[in-house]
Amino acid sequence: MKFLRQTYESFRFAWQALRSNLLRTTLSLLGVTIGIFAIIAVFTIVDSLERNIKESLSGIGDKVLYVQKWPWVFDGNFQWWKYFQRPEPSLSEFKFLSERLETAQAVVAMDFKGQVTVKNGNNSIDALIQGTTMDYNKISDVPVEQGRYFSQQEIDAARNVSIVGADIAETLFPGQNPVGREFKLNGLKYVVIGVQERKGESLLNFGGNPDNKCLIPIGAFAKMYHSVYPSIDIAVKGFDQDEGLLELESEIRGLMRARRGLKPLQEDNFALNRPDAAAKAISGLFAVLTVAGWVIGSFSILVGGFGIANIMFVSVKERTNLIGIQKSLGAKNYVILFQFLFEAVFLSLIGGGVGILLVYLLSFIKLGSLVIILSPANILLGLGVSSIIGTVSGILPALVAARMDPVIAIRSK
Template identity: 55%
Template structure:
């Protein structure tokens, strides 16, 4: 009972620290998957606003920048030599969608035809836009899974007509169900609709465009910097910017966002480790107390061992191994508790206990065992065998 109660400190400490590591790793993976989902891998985006906001964010300067124009998109698409795909995107606006009998609020997005080559548009049933639909601004729409469910209630949606703010559109595709997305702007991905950019510009954009250009290099790794330099050169020339004049557009890449989140997750891991460290400290004192009591109770046995020829290092490692073993038992219990939490179904943040975090938990347990047991073990190893045998 005494040992079990003392090991609770280690179990709680390992549970806390491994749970923090697991939660942070799961959140990290979720966010990076979401980034890749909406932005694509190895893609360069050009827009009016930068994605990363610094401490001294000069929003007034960015506010006065010119909007990205469709004519600029066409110019870059025709003149870029390092890009395998070029797309223009806009949207993120809330509108009303209905089919006459049902209605709901959705997030409207638009993109040119090449957008599905830059990032994944997972169409579950139906199809993606055709080039002629994208170029001519036809009223076709791809709807999210929840939109199809709410409007059609299990009935076939492909080929039917819906209204976006009163404008009729033909449904040509339904997106795969994705669930909650930590980076989604304007609601769940399942509540989004996609239309061709030219249709969006004609019917919804009016005098408030906020388009971004997306570019993907032929080779994501080796040609991305060359593509970025080519984009900057062509766009500066098109906008008649002088060599020393500051660019009036922003280059956004995923590595910038990844570095931003890296710093956040490093801080979260450090903060979580410090908080959990207090529990481990209590657990370490508990094990040290057990070992001191154990040495006291087995003093005469230690004396007998030493009188029969046991070396000091044998006695030291005997008690040190016991301390590490006890600490590892507490660590395994803590890991088991974390594993049980990962079995709970969670749609927004699925958690999984990785081998690396399990190893961290066991290594930390071992270190706590060594630190807690080294002094009692050293004290036992230094006992005089004659005095130890006489101990009661």
């Protein structure tokens, strides 16, 4: 009980010392404030970028392999001349894979056409047209808010039906229920059978902005566009128990090589692309940014730590006489130690708190589609780093104060 009372008194002394020297306290905070702001701001922006990009990647599917002509290359060593002569994946290859793959739960063919004007009367909007097959909703999230998804008969018969994004629905059919209504695409009438929930534009828009996307059967898409450029992307979704999709990749590679008549020593003339490869490449960039944040912030924190230590030594010098009086009245060494240590930690915590507050205010700034969110983990990290800096900066001055001889201290002026 006595220990707790004396500890509380140490807290009170430390707080009074800070209040009595507001200007000095404020100047001491600046280094820690700038350092914590730099570190937590970088961490917060990196976390927000990572979250936004992962949401973008969800648009191209989880546990999915893409069979395409061009590989996804992230190291800058893109040998385009090597891939230029490759044939494009075709609808016949999609059917071949969908009939024979045993380690896949869904095989989808898709193709895209951007900046296509869709109309309803005087209302029009430029949309991304995506032709797809029945199982597209198994590899990518298609949250239908109004209406329904495609039926197998509509896909097989290549009917002129469409699932539209929220922006298209609001522009073409303002104040109306779009389901069952017609619009014109490439001079042809299409019927809206579903409207997707509004998702908002993501940072990278992998797979296109769903709010501005018009899904139609791949057969209907092919009738309009494949006479000029008959190519598709093939997406294959694996099972959860297939760790790393190694079985699926091996089976796709074997079937595609057989279909294209490749000899054993010939290289693949197709690419098997993974969304998780993009995620890993981006994670490497985030790691570099994180290290940069630590380096930048560490210099400011180091300066702030020296500033706090310097102020604490000055504070010890000013209160030497008071320390002597306290010790002569029976104050233990740890009571004196705690007074100055708490004062240093308070200084650092206040500086760190101001830095975190600045990051929080930064989160209100609009940066396009990037939403900045200050997470509890980053707040705790900032306060933790501040506490450590305060402890390290204040321990030496506190030890000097605690070890003073009371007689010598009382005689000092």
